Amino acid sequence: xxxxxxxxxxxxxxxxxxxxxxxxxxxxxxxxxxxxxxxxxxxxxxxxxxxxxxxxxxxxxxxxxxxxxxxxxxxxxxxxxxxxxxxxxxxxxxxxxxxxxxxxxxxxxxxxxxxxxxxxxxxxxxxxxxxxxxxxxxxxxxxxxxxxxxxxxxxxxxxxxxxxxxxxxxxxxxxxxxxxxxxxxxxxxxxxxxxxxxxxxxxxxxxxxxxxxxxxxxxxxxxxxxxxxxxxxxxxxxxxxxxxxxxxxxxxxxxxxxxxxxxxxxxxxxxxxxxxxxxxxxxxxxxxxxxxxxxxxxxxxxxxxxxxxxxxxxxxxxxxxxxxxxxxxxxxxxxxxxxxxxxxxxxxxxxxxxxxxxxxxxxxxxxxxxxxxxxxxxxxxxxxxxxxxxxxxxxxxxxxxxxxxxxxxxxxxxxxxxxxxxxxxxxxxxxxxxxxxxxxxxxxxxxxxxxxxxxxxxxxxxxxxxxxxxxxxxxxxx
Numbered sequence: 001x002x003x004x005x006x007x008x009x010x011x012x013x014x015x016x017x018x019x020x021x022x023x024x025x026x027x028x029x030x031x032x033x034x035x036x037x038x039x040x041x042x043x044x045x046x047x048x049x050x051x052x053x054x055x056x057x058x059x060x061x062x063x064x065x066x067x068x069x070x071x072x073x074x075x076x077x078x079x080x081x082x083x084x085x086x087x088x089x090x091x092x093x094x095x096x097x098x099x100x101x102x103x104x105x106x107x108x109x110x111x112x113x114x115x116x117x118x119x120x121x122x123x124x125x126x127x128x129x130x131x132x133x134x135x136x137x138x139x140x141x142x143x144x145x146x147x148x149x150x151x152x153x154x155x156x157x158x159x160x161x162x163x164x165x166x167x168x169x170x171x172x173x174x175x176x177x178x179x180x181x182x183x184x185x186x187x188x189x190x191x192x193x194x195x196x197x198x199x200x201x202x203x204x205x206x207x208x209x210x211x212x213x214x215x216x217x218x219x220x221x222x223x224x225x226x227x228x229x230x231x232x233x234x235x236x237x238x239x240x241x242x243x244x245x246x247x248x249x250x251x252x253x254x255x256x257x258x259x260x261x262x263x264x265x266x267x268x269x270x271x272x273x274x275x276x277x278x279x280x281x282x283x284x285x286x287x288x289x290x291x292x293x294x295x296x297x298x299x300x301x302x303x304x305x306x307x308x309x310x311x312x313x314x315x316x317x318x319x320x321x322x323x324x325x326x327x328x329x330x331x332x333x334x335x336x337x338x339x340x341x342x343x344x345x346x347x348x349x350x351x352x353x354x355x356x357x358x359x360x361x362x363x364x365x366x367x368x369x370x371x372x373x374x375x376x377x378x379x380x381x382x383x384x385x386x387x388x389x390x391x392x393x394x395x396x397x398x399x400x401x402x403x404x405x406x407x408x409x410x411x412x413x414x415x416x417x418x419x420x421x422x423x424x425x426x427x428x429x430x431x432x433x434x435x436x437x438x439x440x441x442x443x444x445x446x447x448x449x450x451x452x453x454x455x456x457x458x459x460x461x462x463x464x465x466x467x468x469x470x471x472x473x474x475x476x477x478x
Contacts, residue, residue: 023046023047023283023284023463023465024046024047024048024049024281024282024283024284025038025041025046025047025048025049025282025283025284025285025286025459025463026048026049026050026051026271026273026280026282026284026285026286027041027048027049027050027051027285027286027288028051028260028263028273028285028286028287028288028289028297029051029052029059029287029288029289029433029434030050030051030052030054030056030057030058030059030254030256030288031057031058031059031060031061031288031289031434031448032058032059032061032085032088032239032435032445032448032449032452033059033288033433033434033435033448033449033451033452033455034050034052034059034286034288034289034433034452035050035057035058035239035243035247035452036088036433036448036449036451036452036453036456037286037288037431037433037452037453037455037456037459038050038247038250038252038254038286038452039091039092039246039247039250039252040452040453040456040457040460040469040470041286041456041459041460042247042250042251042252043250043469044456044460044465044466044467044468044469044470045465046284046459046460046463046465047251048250048251048252048253049252049253049254049255049280049282050247050252050253050254050255051255051258051259051260051273051275052254052255052256052257052258053256053257053258053259053260054256054257055256055257056236056240056256057239057240057243057244057254057256058235058236058238058239058240058243059239059448060073060074060405060408061073061074061076061235061239061445062235062236062239062240063234063235063236063237063240064236066401067399068352069351069352069353069358070234070236070350070351070352071234071321071347071351071403072231072234072235072236072347072350072360073235073319073403073405074317074319074360074362074403074405074408075230075319075343075345075347075360075362076230076231076235076445077197077228077229077230078098078100078228078229078230078444078445078446079100079218079225079226079227079228079229080100080222080224080225080226080227080229081217081218081221081222081225081226082229082444082445082446083471083472083473084446084449084450084453084471084473085444085445085446085449086229087449087471087473088445088449089238091246092238092242092243092245092246093242093245093246094237094238094242097231097232097233097237097238098229098230098231098232098233098238099229099232100227100228100229101227101228101229102227103123103124103126103224103227104122104123104124104224104226104227104228105121105122105123106121106122106123106228106333106334106335107119107120107121107331107333107334107335108120108121108122108142108189108193108334108335108336108337109334109335109336109337109388110141110142110189110336110337110338111336111337111338111339111387111388112337112338112339113338117387117388117390118141118142119141120140120141120142121136122136122140122193123135123136124136124223124224124226124227125223126223127223128223129220129221129222129223130152130155130156130159130220132223133219134152137151137152140189140190142189142190142337143185143186143189143190144185147183147185147186150180150181150182150183150186151182151186151190153180153181154177154180154181154182155215155219155220157180158212158215158216158220159216159220161208161212161216163209163212163213163216163440165209166209166417168207168208168209168212169207169208169209169210169414169415169416169417169418170414170415171207171208171209171414172203172204172205172206172207172208172413172414173191173195173203173204173206173207173208173211173212174187174202174203174204174205174206175204176208176211177191177203187203188337189337191203193335193337194214194215194218194219195211195214195215196342196364196365197335197342197343197362197364198214198218198442198444199211199214199412199442200315200317200364200365200408200409200411200412200442200443201315201364201365201411201412201413202365205365205411205412205413206412206413206414207412207413207414207415207416207417208414209417210412210416210417210441210442211412213440213441213442214442230333230345231350232349232350233350234350234351255275258275258276259275259276260273260274260275260297261274261275261276262274262297263285263287263297263298263299263430264299265299265427265429265430266281269428269429270282270283270429271283271284271285271429271430273285282429283429283463284429284430284431284459284462284463285429285430285431286431286432286433286452286455286456286459287430287431287432287433288432288433288434288451288452288455289434290407290434290436291309291310291312291410291434291436292309292310292312294309294432294434295309295310298425298427298430299427299430301426301427302425302426302427302430303421303425303426304426308418308419308421309419309421311419312410312411312416312419312436313410313411313413313416314406314407314408314409314410314411315364315365315367315407315408315409315410315411315412316366316367316370316404316405316406316407316408317362317363317364317366317405317408317409318363318366318369318370318377318402318403318404318405319360319361319362319363319402319403319404319405320360320361320363320377320381320400320402321347321358321359321360321361321399321400321401321402321403322358322359322361322381322382322385322397322399322400323353323356323357323358323359323397323398323399323400324356324357324358324359324392324395324396324397324398325355325356325395325396325397325398326356326357326391326395326396327356327357327391328357328359328385328389328391328392328395329344329346329357329359329389329391330391331346332345332346333345333346334388336388339384339387339388340363340380340381340384341361341363341381341384341385341388342361342362342363342364343361343362344359344360344361344385344388344389345359345360345361345362346358346359347359347360356398359385361381361385370404370406371404374400374401374402377402378400382397382400408443409435409442409443410435410436410443412442412443417438420436420437420438420439421437421438422437422438422454423437423451423454423455423457423458424458428462429459429462431455431458431459432451432455433448433451433452433454433455434448434451435447435448435451437451437454437455439451439454450473453470453471453473453474454474456470457470457474
């Protein structure tokens with residue numbers, strides 16, 4: 001099947017000679033990093049071929065059909081401070097489909113209190129940092145007065161950390177919090193509430209460097225930095241359909257169901273990218289695949305320590321999908337304490353459900369549950385949802401299913417920073433992209449887009465092309 005300007009599904013690759021001159025770049029991998037790199041290169045008038053082994057674009061942020069519904073593999077959100085992902089949404093014409101809330105407002109329900117279910121909120125005011133969170137913290141009911149005061153002191157200490165200090169990556173965030181007076185309750189009810197969702201690790205398992213980056217950027221840089229955005233349409237509408245449309249318009253030839261088997265340097269200094277039945281000649285190659293797959297494709301000598309790519313730990317995310325016969329959640333989302341349930345999102349409209357309500361539970365740090373049978377998860381989580389959402393009591397469950405991402409992110413453990421390579425390799429014309437590369441961010445959509453821009457910028461420099469059309473954050477990503 002052909003999609004617009006030279007896109008196809010499988011089969012023999014089309015002739016590239018008719019596309020515009022100015023060097024040929026091959027991007028391997030059609031996740032957010034690869035799509036971004038392809039668009040950035042094409043915008044600079046480079047001829048680009050994008051190769052993806054799956055039948056769709058989007059990487060780990062995708063949609064699929066289940067019955068009459070369109071289902072995301074998992075709930076993905078971003079923050080207002082995610083300038084790269086916001087640029088990506090603008091670039092593909094999807095910003096209006098994934099808006100950011102007007103002002104940070106997170107309902108937090110605690111089920112562990114002796115007095116029963118209690119609702120609190122994390123909100124910001126229209127005040128400068130750090131006063132923008134002052135009233136919310138002062139009235140946050142899930143911490144004692146002393147704990148709230150200690151959180152403020154720790155936040156000021158965190159604000160003073162130098163993110164460029166490599167020593168931060170050698171420490172764990174949990175120990176740092178304990179050393180700065182944070183109780184186990186404060187860690188659970190505040191620090192991990194944010195950290196688990198953004199880092200996919202509890203504080204004790206997370207690099208202080210990555211945690212400090214998340215909290216300094218999201219909560220302590222700009223009053224609106226932590227406002228939450230999420231797609232009001234299926235992710236496939238953004239990361240596949242709209243992305244393909246823009247790739248086509250930019251002249252990129254997108255080849256799905258096309259797996260790369262090897263990458264080799266030619267005698268003339270160019271590159272040969274091998275796919276079944278054919279070799280593509282390229283002046284530059286961007287390898288935008290997961291780190292283990294990259295290790296298998298990198299030619300000898302491309303990295304000083306290629307074994308580092310095999311040392312990354314990975315962390316799973318479990319997604320639980322429940323469809324009720326009636327509305328049981330009155331807000332777009334909420335998060336919870338005192339229950340296995342972490343974050344719950346209403347996906348009713350986005351999925352196309354006409355009757356009832358569709359809830360998606362995003363369960364990070366799911367190492368102990370990722371392989372559990374659906375029946376066991378159903379037995380555990382449906383009663384918890386009834387505790388959390390009183391309207392669910394007596395509601396009929398029309399469907400219950402799970403999606404599992406066993407290697408959803410790299411594990412942001414202390415020391416991971418030394419394992420993350422930059423965009424440039426030692427092989428001229430070969431570049432790396434992916435959320436796992438050295439962007440300074442944890443494994444997020446933001447990191448993926450930044451890596452794609454960084455790899456494209458490095459390639460443009462080597463190709464002698466202008467970087468003038470790269471987005472403003474390029475210097476940060478390079």
